[in-house]
Amino acid sequence: MNKKIISDFPQIKNDYIYFDTAATSLKPKAVIEAVNMYNEILSANIHRGMYFNSVKTTELYEEARSVVAKFINAKEDEIVFTRGTTSSINLVAYSYGLVNLKPGDEIIVSEQEHHSQFLPWQNVAKKTGAKLRFVELNSEGKITIEMFKKVLNDKTKVVALNYVSNVLGYINDIKEIAQLTHQKNAIIVVDAAQAIQHIKVDVVDLDVDFLAFSGHKMLGPTGVGILYGKSRHLDILEPMEFGGDMNEDVEKTESTWKKSPLKFEAGTMPIAEVIGLKEAITYLENLGLENIHSYSMNLYQYLQNEISKIEGITVYNPNSDTGILTYNIDSVPAHDAITYYAEKNIALRSGQHCAKLIHDFLNIHSSLRVTVYFYNTKEEIDRFIEVTKEAIKYFKSVGF
Numbered sequence: 001m002n003k004k005i006i007s008d009f010p011q012i013k014n015d016y017i018y019f020d021t022a023a024t025s026l027k028p029k030a031v032i033e034a035v036n037m038y039n040e041i042l043s044a045n046i047h048r049g050m051y052f053n054s055v056k057t058t059e060l061y062e063e064a065r066s067v068v069a070k071f072i073n074a075k076e077d078e079i080v081f082t083r084g085t086t087s088s089i090n091l092v093a094y095s096y097g098l099v100n101l102k103p104g105d106e107i108i109v110s111e112q113e114h115h116s117q118f119l120p121w122q123n124v125a126k127k128t129g130a131k132l133r134f135v136e137l138n139s140e141g142k143i144t145i146e147m148f149k150k151v152l153n154d155k156t157k158v159v160a161l162n163y164v165s166n167v168l169g170y171i172n173d174i175k176e177i178a179q180l181t182h183q184k185n186a187i188i189v190v191d192a193a194q195a196i197q198h199i200k201v202d203v204v205d206l207d208v209d210f211l212a213f214s215g216h217k218m219l220g221p222t223g224v225g226i227l228y229g230k231s232r233h234l235d236i237l238e239p240m241e242f243g244g245d246m247n248e249d250v251e252k253t254e255s256t257w258k259k260s261p262l263k264f265e266a267g268t269m270p271i272a273e274v275i276g277l278k279e280a281i282t283y284l285e286n287l288g289l290e291n292i293h294s295y296s297m298n299l300y301q302y303l304q305n306e307i308s309k310i311e312g313i314t315v316y317n318p319n320s321d322t323g324i325l326t327y328n329i330d331s332v333p334a335h336d337a338i339t340y341y342a343e344k345n346i347a348l349r350s351g352q353h354c355a356k357l358i359h360d361f362l363n364i365h366s367s368l369r370v371t372v373y374f375y376n377t378k379e380e381i382d383r384f385i386e387v388t389k390e391a392i393k394y395f396k397s398v399g400f
């Protein structure tokens with residue numbers, strides 16, 4: 001990766017290797033500067049003031065909405081700012097799921113889901129009497145169309161699946177799944193938290209009903225997320241949160257709401273973060289998602305090739321479609337292994353990655369996860385491989 005890109009990320013240091021992008025990405029200077037600019041210069045609320053700083057802040061906030069909309073080929077009023085993927089999905093689960101589902105209805109999910117997608121729908125199922133149906137995964141842990149068709153039926157009302165698994169890195173065929181879903185008059189809610197930073201997401205082409213993602217996994221700040229929803233859904237959904245700025249008229253007995261998306265943005269929003277997110281998208285677009293993906297996949301293939309030569313390692317996704325590689329050092333619990341990497345200043349993730357069901361599917365308690373992205377290098381992988389070999393020797397020597 002060229003020096004210019006590395007220098008855009010002040011978090012990158014010589015003796016520190018960051019392989020945890022699936023948890024949160026690094027943030028380029030342009031994003032940090034935009035957030036600082038808001039705090040240092042503008043520091044005003046949106047939609048409420050007539051003074052210069054407030055008008056300018058509103059302009060930047062709404063410009064960011066328009067940049068997000070173009071990025072996924074949506075219309076501006078189909079973009080709702082939230083706190084993150086988790087909030088976006090909860091909004092749909094509460095405002096659509098709890099209102100529209102009834103006993104006998106079915107919600108399709110999978111064991112691949114992050115808890116942010118699974119738990120809101122489990123809650124909807126419990127509260128409404130609807131039934132959760134799991135798409136059976138194939139032996140690699142993939143969702144196939146054939147298996148999806150087996151659980152889809154006339155009772156299906158919601159399909160809630162991830163676009164890319166945060167543990168196995170597989171890209172699901174959301175376009176085909178959406179087509180099949182609509183043939184049953186059901187809706188599809190897509191968790192795109194691990195897709196948006198790797199591949200082009202076009203909501204018109206995919207024809208999905210709702211799609212959620214987080215700013216902080218795509219070079220943006222923490223605390224801001226997006227819910228895309230088709231206008232015809234957003235127009236009729238009731239908000240989940242009530243408060244300032246989302247109301248049109250307030251009376252003692254009845255009140256009315258602004259049109260979407262503002263009716264879903266109650267209270268003071270993460271303004272600095274939204275402004276920073278715009279810069280993150282501009283950065284991704286300037287680099288080009290195709291370039292980013294092909295660079296990450298080259299690194300992934302190199303990593304997968306090198307790690308497969310080491311004895312005593314189990315890789316759970318040798319055919320990942322993104323930069324995510326999940327593995328264990330045989331007979332060493334992930335929580336012990338991670339301390340070795342941490343001491344060597346290599347940032348990986350260990351645990352269940354908020355996706356317990358896929359660990360049950362793999363028949364393991366926890367795992368180690370490396371994510372490589374466009375700001376990582378081959379040299380970092382070489383160092384990681386070296387440390388992995390040392391770790392295996394060390395753990396053997398202390399009796400694991």
Ligand SMILES: Cc1ncc(COP(=O)(O)O)c(C=O)c1O
Nearest residue numbers: 084085086114116166193194214
């Ligand atoms: C696939 C997936 N969905 C949802 C989330 C939740 O994102 P957030 O914590 O930003 O709401 C994550 C984050 O790890 C994820 O990887």
